Amino acid sequence: MIDAKDREIIEALQGGLPLVSSPYAKVAADLGLDEDDLLFRLADMKSRGVIRRIAAAPNHYKLGMTSNGMTVWDVEDRYVAALGAHIGALPFVTHCYERPRALPDWPYNLFAMVHGKDRDEVEEKRAQITAILGGACRAKDILYSTRILKKTGLRLKKKG
Amino acid sequence: MTLDETDREILNRMQDDLPLVSHPYAVIAEELGIPENELLDRLNRMKDKRIITRFGPFFDAAAMGGAFCLCAMAIPPEDFETVLTKVNEHPEVAHNYQRTHRLNMWFVLATETPEGIKATADAIEWEMGIEVLCFPKLQEFFIGFRVAA
Numbered sequence: 001m002i003d004a005k006d007r008e009i010i011e012a013l014q015g016g017l018p019l020v021s022s023p024y025a026k027v028a029a030d031l032g033l034d035e036d037d038l039l040f041r042l043a044d045m046k047s048r049g050v051i052r053r054i055a056a057a058p059n060h061y062k063l064g065m066t067s068n069g070m071t072v073w074d075v076e077d078r079y080v081a082a083l084g085a086h087i088g089a090l091p092f093v094t095h096c097y098e099r100p101r102a103l104p105d106w107p108y109n110l111f112a113m114v115h116g117k118d119r120d121e122v123e124e125k126r127a128q129i130t131a132i133l134g135g136a137c138r139a140k141d142i143l144y145s146t147r148i149l150k151k152t153g154l155r156l157k158k159k160g
Numbered sequence: 161m162t163l164d165e166t167d168r169e170i171l172n173r174m175q176d177d178l179p180l181v182s183h184p185y186a187v188i189a190e191e192l193g194i195p196e197n198e199l200l201d202r203l204n205r206m207k208d209k210r211i212i213t214r215f216g217p218f219f220d221a222a223a224m225g226g227a228f229c230l231c232a233m234a235i236p237p238e239d240f241e242t243v244l245t246k247v248n249e250h251p252e253v254a255h256n257y258q259r260t261h262r263l264n265m266w267f268v269l270a271t272e273t274p275e276g277i278k279a280t281a282d283a284i285e286w287e288m289g290i291e292v293l294c295f296p297k298l299q300e301f302f303i304g305f306r307v308a309a
Contacts, residue, residue, distance in 0.1 A: 016216035056174035088301025096301035149256035
């Protein structure tokens, strides 16, 4: 949970951390806080998991990873935990989740995101996942992304 | 813009957690063996050129008492742009991708309360007259999300 001050800090940082030598001093000044107080609160939010990490989000497309496939699998429920852990540990899988099916249209319960320089590379990686899942997988598909339509991250609504 | 070796090293390092100290860029610059102002110049350039889409804290909506949810819609191709504009107007839509499937729009909702997911999905469904399928995560197997530059 977050209090009002945390919330102000999140609002100030959701657009990003300033790329200047003393970024926290700058943000603290804007918020009327001491830099030490800001750093303390950020460390506290990190220890509680409110902040996962402070890092760069790269644009995969501009890095030449132009093919992005959301591979989806219908895996028998009793095997999904063990197989999901295995698939999630593959170096080329960036996200891996178990999600509910939406029957009858959507039989898939395991989602693994795979990136590559082209679709051939993605298909080659997908074949490795197919081999690992073996007989526990009853159906599969892949959804390539053709366009980023929005990418802003979390936005808190202004309160009051 | 083409990336040189130094840019790539910076990108790889910056995808990992930055230390919570007064001068974080100075710490990274020293690790990489370059001056701090060069690191900042290169980061600013990569951000301007959209090679870095965002730099800063990654917040977890769930840990703040909120929620994330992946959602999908099957939009008739001729209506796609119109629906896109309206869906993206919702501030709860954090990411949105067009994909090759009958379910051709996939977006992530990030809301401040768990109830906000259903409320927003319902609002979009009502506004568009198109079903919004929700795929909340049941288990997460990896959250690395790191790509070699």
